[in-house]
Amino acid sequence: MTANAVVQFLVFLVLLIGLALPLGAYMARVYNGEARMAQRLLSPIEHLFYRIACIRSDEEMPWTKYAANVVVFNVLGAFVVYLLQRTQAALPLNPAHLPNVPPEVSFNTAVSFATNTNWQTYSGETTMSYFTQMLGLGVQNFVSAATGMAVLIAFVRGLVRRRAESLGSFWVDLTRSTLYILLPLSFALAILLVSQGVVQTFSGSATAERLSPTMSNGHGVIEQVLALGPAASQIAIKQLGTNGGGFFNANSAHPFENPTPISNLLQLISILLIPTALCFTFGSMVRDRREGRAILSAMLVVFIPLLVATTVFEQRGNPILRGAGVDDVASAISSGGNMEGKEVRFGITSSALWAVATTAASNGSVNAMHDSFTPLGGLVPMWLIQLGEIIFGGVGSGLYGMLIYAIIAVFIAGLMVGRTPEYLGKKIEAYEIKMASLVILLPAAAVLIGTAVACLVPAGSAPIGNPGSHGFSEILYAFSSGANNNGSAFGGLTASGTFYATAIGLCMWIGRYWVIVPVLAIAGSLARKKVVPVGAGTFPTHTPLFVGLLVGTIALVGALTFIPALALGPIVEHLQLLAR
Template sequence: MTWQGIMQIVVLIAVVTVVGMLLGRYMFATLEGDGTFADRVFLPIEHGVYRLCGIDPTVEMRWTRYVFVMLAVNVAGFVVLMTLLALQPVLTVFNPAHMKQVPFWVNLNTSISFMTNTNWQNYGGETTLSYLSQMWLTVQQFLSPVTGICLMLAVVRGFSRHSAQTVGNFWRDFVRTLVWVAVPLAIIGAIVLVALGVTDNLAAYTVVHTVQGHKQVIAQGPVAPYDAIASLGDNGGGFFNANVGHPLEGPNAASAFFILILGFSVPVGCVFLFGRMVKDLRQARPIFATMVGLFLVGAVLMYHFEAAGNPALALHGIHLASSHNLEGKDLRFGTAESTLFNNSTTAVSWGAVVASNDSMTPLGGLIPLFNMMTGEVIFGSWGAGLIGMLAYAVLALFLAGLMVGRTPEYLGKKIEAFEVKMAVLSMIVPSLVILVLSALSVVVKSGLAGIFNPGPHGLSEILYAFSSGVGNNGSAFGGLGAALPWYSWTVGLAMLLGRFAMYIPLVAMGASLARKQRIPASAGTFPTHGPLFTVLLAGTVVIVGALIFFPALALGPFAEQFSAVHGALFGG
């Protein structure tokens, strides 16, 4: 580990904090406030969309109607995407490589993936999809993160409103987030990425001859616009199979660092938006401090384990000039930025990579795995990370209430049985899906057929696949036959449950809170804006994750680490 590597982590947090504070103010003015400096540009567009679609944005919705409309929009996007991918050979426009039809199971998995903001890719983009298909995936990458903001607004209004039967108008939230936040920020991001060297064209694939005399076909395409919304929207994945590790998608360290800033900006902005919506910015501090604290611990630990290298190599007489584990890493980025990037994209839930997760040391790979097992609340994706952390806050206050024998309160609302049940239900979903589907995959023949690495590493790959799916992250460990029908439909199921079964209960919790009267704080009210609540909240996240997943992790990453220390290897 070097001081330069540590400084990268510190600088990233400092930059995204400033960007998030500014963006949170802008998002509040746009979504809940009186307007912004951009009204003259965006108001005519917004009103035009309403007139074209026959929408009355002033009509408030109960939570059940809000959720129904949200599901209808997502189903429509799924049907259109699956149809276009099925018709890829027929739609010859922007298909210079004459890509064939996408296999059914890959199509199904991909369509679910991009609908749920997961962007899990069990295919190679440059070898499977035409430019037209990639561009439509870009459209879906706008729609799915905006849905997350809508879910967040519905939940947070439960804390900011009182004696209310409604949680807002989905169409207004959707259109304003799309027009005022997603599109302009993505345009700015794409311009910057082009300036940093990311490819953006519709040229035919280039055929070159290597110095060894072989022929190589190099895909190109509209990479910068794809990457801008893929990163900004925390969609994940990449235009190319190697993601940002591909030289046309991540040409240098500056482009990779800017991509990180894009990915953090809106999730951090959502935390400060929450503080403004509840009219007390102090309430954003413990949530943000918890997220930053957990992120920093993960970043430093992952950097440490990768810098320490693999102990099994030395025991087998393999001595390297550098002790760092450089397997699967691009030397342009090195250990420091590789670990910072991969830890960031599993904490912020967008899953892009610059290095192979499968090549990490056992404990280095444990960090991104645990990030996802928390339910993606360490920043998380657009809106989803914040409301996931609010569920932990409700549970933490419930536990605190049990210790002092009083009904817990949060932001002037009593936390009663229904709210606790909905919060716990949202936490049960990811753990149940990960553990049950992983257990099935190691006993059924079709699941075993996809395991390329025997022993504990193979189990880690399976745990990672389902954690990534249910966490709507999209990154992969690798070394797993993810395109096989078994993993295509089971990971697809995990993505659906992780997006809807996990967050719809929290919308119901928000609606319940919105109906309640606000109660004044008293001497027995637990303060939720100080360091004590920060420690309680962070402890709840870590302890719940540790208690649920430790047995599985003991058989995967921990067992592999102990084996490596003693020089044990697992043959193929």
């Protein structure tokens, strides 16, 4: 790793935590209804929304109703996105005259954006009209992220409340997340991104007369058509909401989506900002900041070594190309390393940091093509996804996933000493552990079963883009990404066919709602319990010991579940590369 990489990573982490601290405190005030300044400004809109929608702002919902509302709202959202795609040819704001999107791609995309996955089986600039991007995809970018945050807050209420039957109101949590947090942050970020060169216009494209004509298929090409569009507004929420769906096909590798190292830094911080800040929000809401810091520490303990690993392997480059006469040594005038699929302005360091951040969080946007990473450089992002998107994770969803692991960790600790485990004073009993097991097992099962089926049927193996073990990695990555709601891809796999559009669509659905419902069930059960007073036998959950236990639990579950599959893909490929 270069010295520049070390300093760049440190500065990035300091900036991230420095910004997340105040945001975390602010979000705690928002959810407790104590953000006075912001409320003075925005509460007229908030209450207008409640009046129109017939919502009582003080309504309290039991977990069953909370969960039903989450599912109904999201199904409705997915349905609207589906309809918009199927009818976009007849709708306005379609300067490129794009046709209606085919049914299976529409289904996949609708589920993808409603579940905060943003897996893209389509190419942005040639498939979706501006109308679909704005009113369908753009809206889901906001409300799917807000859904994740709402579920997290309900879960935290379950931990905090005593002998309570309810978890708050989904409508209120959803509205506040969007109005007070996502919308203002996105607006500010969008303007900053435009200042760097991200496009934001409603004209379809610009046609340039090129400096030097080239020959293509026997014809001199002298023009370049530059696809434009209202990109900045969508990119801002794509990063802040851990969505990741790009405006253009190349996502944040496209110079109009991510033109400079500064725009890259802004987007990188945005990817992890809310998930980091929510750790502080959590500490503040449970009235013990040490608890939030312990969770964040566990995330960093996993994040930092994996970041170093990817950077080292990408910087080491590809021995096959070196043998062919390529100079891939880092110097003051070249980033060196494995540059296939990467942009010169980001080089190795900023691309590796992005790959690890975007897969630790369930963001899924890319500034370099993961399919072209070295075998082990690409293994890290894949494994981070498979851990269940809990190292930072999606906004809201990452932290509730992590808290489920905290419950499993105290359960294991309880087994070791023969005591009923407790987390934050709440007894963890058979019901909670059953539900927590579902949360961990269902997405993992979807990944492994999906991959196995795809390997067995021709429709699953035909669309592979690279031969050998790398082709298996493409399939494994696709199902990992779908079932854990990440959305990035080993893009060589052509996933727009009926098999993948349908299979990944189902995986995304399972990975989102079959997790949310048990999470809320645990919250409902915890809320009903009384708090056990802290005693000499209480296992504290804010100590380095607990952080170690939590990381150990995550690594153990992640390793046992996925290393056999990873051995067939990236690990074999790495050995093949070494054998040359």
